[in-house]
Amino acid sequence: MKKLSTIILLVFISGCSMLGGSKADKREWVKVSCIGFSDWQVCHDKAKKLCANGYDTRNMQESLITQNRSMEVACKTK
Numbered sequence: 551m552k553k554l555s556t557i558i559l560l561v562f563i564s565g566c567s568m569l570g571g572s573k574a575d576k577r578e579w580v581k582v583s584c585i586g587f588s589d590w591q592v593c594h595d596k597a598k599k600l601c602a603n604g605y606d607t608r609n610m611q612e613s614l615i616t617q618n619r620s621m622e623v624a625c626k627t628k
Contacts, residue, residue: 577624579608584619593619601625 580600584593590610597605603626610621 575624577627579622579624581620581622586617588619590619593621597621597623603628 582593582596582600584590584596597607601623605623605625607621607623610619612619
């Protein structure tokens with residue numbers, strides 16, 4: 551069972567590394583923050599206002615102690 555888990559983990563990691571492709575992402579990434587008792591939808595609403603054609607997200611972080619959520623977004627091109 552341990553060998554099977556290790557194999558599945560390695561396949562998953564290698565698959566994720568291939569998703570990025572060989573092209574570097576040269577888009578501008580902007581940090582969007584949502585402070586307070588709001589949910590993630592507030593951050594996504596802010597990102598929609600920034601990016602009319604949609605957006606990609608990365609580095610989503612949440613702190614329950616400070617009630618702060620943040621994520622980086624990059625606008626999609628047509």
